[in-house]
Amino acid sequence: MRVFVGISEKKLGEILKKYRTEYGYTQKKLADYLGIDRTTYTKYETVRKPEIDVIMRLAAFYNVSVEVFLEEFFVEGKGETKAALASAPAKKELMSLTEDEKQLIGFYRESVRKDKIFEDTKNVWLEDNGMVSPDGKEE
Numbered sequence: 130m131r132v133f134v135g136i137s138e139k140k141l142g143e144i145l146k147k148y149r150t151e152y153g154y155t156q157k158k159l160a161d162y163l164g165i166d167r168t169t170y171t172k173y174e175t176v177r178k179p180e181i182d183v184i185m186r187l188a189a190f191y192n193v194s195v196e197v198f199l200e201e202f203f204v205e206g207k208g209e210t211k212a213a214l215a216s217a218p219a220k221k222e223l224m225s226l227t228e229d230e231k232q233l234i235g236f237y238r239e240s241v242r243k244d245k246i247f248e249d250t251k252n253v254w255l256e257d258n259g260m261v262s263p264d265g266k267e268e
Contacts, residue, residue, distance in 0.1 A: 142174040148191055
């Protein structure tokens, strides 16, 4: 199972710059695509971490999944035996979030108990996808 680990502004900025230069785009071109000032985009490559929706839009711009875009921040983890757990949600279209999904993301961002929310959500997802029974036993 691949698990997402923390990401620093500097490392993320290096990835953004790497993609931009490999594809031959200017900071202005990406800023225009995102609908922001070039100086704001420049900060994403240097000192400021963009919001997840910006990361998702940039991954879509480069036509890669968020997981591929941020590949170095995913590591092999321990726990569930189903490798699909980490990657299945990433395969779905994330660009068009519903209002409920946006609200859930807002709740998560503001929570001090992110680990609890993540664990509960993961367990519901496992159950919904037939990977564990309602009593928590692996199927």
